[in-house]
Amino acid sequence: SIFLTSGQPGSVGRVYHKLPVRFRHADAPVKLVTFNTSFQFKITQPSCQQGEGFAFVVVPKPRAPPPGSVLGLMTPGRSLNHTFAVEFDTHQNMVYEDPPWQHVGVDLGSLISAQTTGSNMQELLASNLTLTAWIEYWGLYDTLEVRVSNGNRRPAKPDLELPRVRLPAILQRESYYVGFSASTGQCHQYYQIYKWSFTTRYVSHPPNKSAPPGACKAWYCSRTNFIVAVLLSSAGLGVAMLLLGAALLQFQAFLRVYLKTRSIQRRNKAGCSFTLFSFEELALATKNFSDKELLGRGGMGSVYKGVLSSDGSVVAVKLLANDSKESHHQFISELSIISRLQHKNLVSLRGWCHEKSKLILVYEFMPNGSLDTILFDHRRVLQWDQRYNIAQGIAEALAFLHGGWEHKIVHRDVKAANVLLDADFVPRLGDFGLARFMDATTEDMTKVGTLGYIAPELAYTGRATVKSDVYGFGVVLLEIATGLHALDKSFEADGITLLDWVWKANTGGMLLEAADVKLIKCFDALQMERVLTLGLLCCHPDADSRPTMRECCQFLSGDVPAP
Template identity: 35%
Template sequence: MVRLHRSLQFLLAFIVYSKPLVLAQETKQFIYNNGFTEANLILNGIAKIHSNGLLELTNTSHHQIGHAFFPLPVHYNTSLLNNSGLSSFSFSTNFVFAMVAELRADNGGHGIAFTVSPPAELKGAADTQYLGLFNTSTIGLSSNHLLAIELDTVENREVEDINNNHVGVDVNNLKSIQSAPASYFSENENKSLQLTSGNPMQVWIDYDGMEKLLNVALTPARSRKPEKPLLSTPTDLSLVFTDYMHVGFSSSTGSASSHHYILGWSFNRSGQAQSLDPSKLPQLPHGKKSGGLRIIFPLVIVIVLLITISATINIARKRYAEIREDWEQQYGPQRFSYKDLYKATKGFEDKELLGRGGFGMVCRGVLPTSKAEVAVKKVSHDSKQGMKEFVAEIASTGRLRHRNLVQLLGYCRRQGELFLVYDYMPNGSLDKFLFNDEEPNLNSVHGFQIIKGLPSGLLHLHEEWEQVVLHRDVKASNVLLDADLNGRIGDFGLSKFYDHGSTPQTTCVVGTLGYVAPELTRTGRPTTSSDVFAFGTFMLEVACGRRPMESQRPPEEAVLIDWVLECWNRGDS
């Protein structure tokens, strides 16, 4: 009976695995140097192959995943290796990629990961900061049996990223066992690279099973393989891989996204991967060409000609006139043109209005070039005094990156108006859900989902960033909700920056009545504690379902904090 049982086991194993065994033996190496049209890759999510053979993992759609894997598994007989001590557990690959950011080169999506994984479809992976590899419950599990070489363009403190432009070696996790800023060695000089520059770059990955050493190198697409790798990581992959592994690429988008492309790919299971010829690779769209060819701008010439011959240009100048001063040149990438914002919001028409208050108005817009959805906030300023410092703080705010903060993308100045451009939050502000009868009321589950990440965002502002950031106007209307009802702190129009260990140089009391800490009205000096006080008031607001100040109530109930404290003292629940 035991022998019969073992025979059945063997028969089942043969039926299930015999085909992959044969196929894997026939595909120890491959090369795609002329595009992926005939590759028959396994594509998941929004990954697609263009008509010229270019592989696109993700586009500028937000919160999406793209996977592309070689159709056949690679055979690694790990049981034989582990039992016999054989050291032929090696592989080599090189590929050319390009990342074209949605808005600016320093504000792109999450990046690309070369992936070796047992399944070719990474089911359940999150479509945000985990590069399409994991979710909150699977990240870090040894049962993943996954190797990833990440080309990461977002600094995620949750996984201890070193910056927003690095290469890392990941095993079952996104906490890299080794990482380095994106760069390459040329003539004993380390030269930096910007992953989201839009220029094609080439990656070499070589694993030596005898040395148990993984080497990773990165260069511009037309450069030779460096003699010195960027990363040289000791690791025993025979303890990670299963018998059959799939090789491919993974990417995901969040609130800021990029076009992630693979132009060519070579792989060898038992030797050095064949070299790619950059001149044969498919060309990139968006005016970018493979091999680092220079970009030609015929439209610029047309625009210049139109400027010189069009009689209507004077009217256009008046309509789109801006304030530009010499000191603003350093903030060029964060400066939007008024013309683009005017067109994006259809002239700030009422149909695009998201909200209006004492600060001014907020309109939804679609940027004409990238087609990205944004929120444009228009505020008034009638004095040049302090404007230079104010714009400097706006530029600093634009470098804040956290999953629970609304990203400030840039600004524009025109006559007596200042425009701030933010990520668009499709579900609006939290107070709309709390106090608008037309919207469904929040239950406790949704309420907790919204607020659970906000303390992390506030902690990032106060302690984790390179400077201390005082928000100075934390309230329900400044907590915005993304497409998945995740809460994000927004509206940094009143924020102040100062160095850790120092005190803010301001004595101006700002904020919203009901949220302002008592000591702030006496000293006039905001602190992180005054932000925390406002956040505590906001938490009471969510818990009680009423505003901090309601004058129509009896005097003893008008101020939410006083009323809650009185109820506490009386022992009322």
């Protein structure tokens, strides 16, 4: 998240996207493009409710705010030429004709708002809760709508609606900078932005006269997810620029510089080295990526067994499917995350390669393969003590990702196939191609896991969270206990899933009857009940009712009763 000010009385601040945004299209220079932005924010008012507030702004130049400026926008007596803002005002300023309550207002070249919300907004802005705002402008109709909610769902009815806002008369230039500004006034007040997305699209014509603006189909659309620079000034501190970047973008910058070299080594803080391999070395290691060395193949690529000529060590070589933009995105995501992490239950990265249009990741080899290949093989039996240790190891790995490191990470594809087993059957969670930092703003609504492991709320939110990882873990627990796949073919005739089947056994008072028959009742009954019960709790249909991964670890270790 980003703090717009220091929180001290008299502090002001601005934050911008680092590049200008084009607001006029060459085919229709008279009109503005359609744009919409949404962001989560929090106004914390610990001492009083007289801090001035903050605003979403569209400005000609990304300048630092002058000390004493109102809302971080301007000093008294100056105009806001060519500036558009939506203010979240927490202080009545009679000079600018503010209403006597905290409000949201639309500013068109002036801090005297063209329209403000009624007193109903006072409670929301003063609540100290995390809120979400949606600001939508339809260029073809010159219509502006603003919505604010204390949840993630966009309200159907706007809080502010300006049918003819005349925004082209204010934003007369082709390109502008977008961002936020804030000022604390005479109070201790904090303005925090948690995530922010901004989209522009060009709409050439409406599909029919009765269709609403949102129904237009003929558009050019470009999406930008912002990581921005903050310009901050406060009394006695002067002006300083703080370049803020998410860890993912920092690592991408590192890759852009160093992936052009033939051989490098990067040493992380714990002293582990990562090597940039040559394509020739990996081709030799895998016998030219021979099918005989193939360990597995999925939608994202293939994994081969390899022996490095340099030291004779055995590795797993993951060759991504192609050199497309999507593969680059997965490559950067997986590399930027797993290369920073060290935990006994996470796969260990050896290095990578980017040559000859190939994207390759090199991992430590896991002799016992993936959990699913053993668990669902009727010819092999994984003993109960091994299964229980595996369940605990997966829980520890996810607890580490969710809160045991400096960044929270959502894996987004927790399943048995992504749990690898070393020579001692110690589990290693892998495949971070879909994983995301929690502070990243990207919401990928097309790739959020694997059928059978996807939490039900993803069907309508499209946004993976730590609780959707917990759901996937719950399904894996049920698989470990029963030896059956989440979508086992034995359930097809009844049209149910493994979760349905175990839940039915539980409600019938026969939970232990769901245990894997291959174990021939050779298991610790208390542990089996613990795993099945926790699996059901983790798969609770209400995400907020699921336990955290740290609670799961404590329950499996027997330290606490069921969450």
